Amino acid sequence: xxxxxxxxxxxxxxxxxxxxxxxxxxxxxxxxxxxxxxxxxxxxxxxxxxxxxxxxxxxxxxxxxxxxxxxxxxxx
Numbered sequence: 001x002x003x004x005x006x007x008x009x010x011x012x013x014x015x016x017x018x019x020x021x022x023x024x025x026x027x028x029x030x031x032x033x034x035x036x037x038x039x040x041x042x043x044x045x046x047x048x049x050x051x052x053x054x055x056x057x058x059x060x061x062x063x064x065x066x067x068x069x070x071x072x073x074x075x076x
Contacts, residue, residue, distance in 0.1 A: 018042055044070075 004015040005022065008031055019039065025031040033039075047066050049059060 001017060001021055004017065005025065007013065008015040009025065014034060019026070019033070019042070022031055022033075026033060047063065049055070049063060055063075
């Protein structure tokens, strides 16, 4: 993504990605959004997991991380 952003900032053409990725440059006016009416809103990723007592520690850690992130972002 960084290469795509740098290329677009240097005037190298059009790039594509999630709006959140480009938000700092869109807000500063360094980049402009094209085809805005065709973009679908992106509500974020969702994590589906089995609700069991014996979850692997790595899965529990991932679930805790995603929950903390969503709470910090005000999504939950």
